[in-house]
Amino acid sequence: MRQRQIFIFPSRTGFFFALCLLVMLIAAINYQNNMSYALTFLLANLFVVAVLHTYANLSGLTVTALNADDAFAGQRSGFHFRFSSGGKQGHHALLVGWPQPKKSGRGRRLLAGLFSSPTMLAEEEIELEPDTSRDLVLHLPVGSRGWYEPGRLRIESTYPLGLLRCWTAVALDQRALVYPAPLVSPEPTSGAGDAQDGRWLAGAGDDEFSGIRDYRAGDNPRRVYWKGLARGQTLQTKDYATAVADARWLDWEQFSGLEQERRLAALCYWVIDYHRRELEFGLRIPGTELAPATGDRHRDRALRALALFGIPQEEDGQ
Numbered sequence: 543m544r545q546r547q548i549f550i551f552p553s554r555t556g557f558f559f560a561l562c563l564l565v566m567l568i569a570a571i572n573y574q575n576n577m578s579y580a581l582t583f584l585l586a587n588l589f590v591v592a593v594l595h596t597y598a599n600l601s602g603l604t605v606t607a608l609n610a611d612d613a614f615a616g617q618r619s620g621f622h623f624r625f626s627s628g629g630k631q632g633h634h635a636l637l638v639g640w641p642q643p644k645k646s647g648r649g650r651r652l653l654a655g656l657f658s659s660p661t662m663l664a665e666e667e668i669e670l671e672p673d674t675s676r677d678l679v680l681h682l683p684v685g686s687r688g689w690y691e692p693g694r695l696r697i698e699s700t701y702p703l704g705l706l707r708c709w710t711a712v713a714l715d716q717r718a719l720v721y722p723a724p725l726v727s728p729e730p731t732s733g734a735g736d737a738q739d740g741r742w743l744a745g746a747g748d749d750e751f752s753g754i755r756d757y758r759a760g761d762n763p764r765r766v767y768w769k770g771l772a773r774g775q776t777l778q779t780k781d782y783a784t785a786v787a788d789a790r791w792l793d794w795e796q797f798s799g800l801e802q803e804r805r806l807a808a809l810c811y812w813v814i815d816y817h818r819r820e821l822e823f824g825l826r827i828p829g830t831e832l833a834p835a836t837g838d839r840h841r842d843r844a845l846r847a848l849a850l851f852g853i854p855q856e857e858d859g860q
Contacts (some may be wrong), residue, residue: 588703599634599635599701600636600709601630602633605626607716609620612719626670629672629673659698687848692836721810725808766778791823810845
């Protein structure tokens with residue numbers, strides 16, 4: 543944290559403390575009591591020292607944005623951070639989170655922000671010893687599909703005496719990919735259809751073993767031929783009849799009775815369901831076609847295509 547990024551202001555306790563000092567000073571002047579003067583100036587010095595320590599508690603802190611977890615619309619995404627203390631100064635009682643948006647005007651928000659801490663979302667308190675670092679995950683509710691950016695991360699502290707509040711708002715390049723919320727819907731017509739002419743064939747097969755082939759990236763680990771690997775052979779995968787016969791297509795036109803967002807949500811549901819059942823499937827939506835495949839990578843590509851459907855290229859990070 544640099545000096546221009548850190549703000550410091552008396553807390554409510556600090557204002558009450560200052561008011562008490564003023565009353566004590568008036569009493570000392572009125573009664574010309576040296577002990578009253580000494581106590582008043584001693585406490586005033588304590589306030590000044592508290593300013594330095596409260597500021598130093600935030601100064602020198604380094605915050606690094608790591609990854610953000612993908613999530614479905616309406617759920618919570620985990621945002622990962624690393625807090626580091628690069629010097630001999632530790633950082634104590636740091637409150638980290640995002641300010642909850644307020645409906646009041648900008649002037650009222652600014653005034654309220656000076657005299658009290660805003661309501662925080664996903665608030666966590668952390669401690670950092672000198673020359674150490676700590677990873678932190680903050681979970682935040684996400685909105686509609688697409689990219690979700692949480693905004694500036696707020697870090698504040700009233701350490702050590704609670705008389706002053708020191709805070710900063712850090713802008714970090716971090717965003718989470720939000721998938722459509724899965725919508726339960728009737729299973730679409732499935733088959734190993736031709737992507738060009740749109741014909742569909744009924745799926746068949748009884749999961750019968752059909753042979754061994756070389757391993758391909760994205761193959762289900764359950765079908766890896768581990769015995770062969772133990773014998774010193776190359777990594778191979780066991781093939782089953784249904785891996786070919788049950789290839790299915792998820793097509794945009796299969797849900798023509800639904801509006802756009804509900805279509806995407808229904809397709810999202812069946813992407814997850816087919817992946818869970820280890821069925822080979824392809825995805826065809828306007829502007830994107832994914833050939834039938836299986837595995838986590840294929841599922842993630844399909845969910846990403848649904849999440850970013852209709853979003854301009856400069857916004858989807860490509």
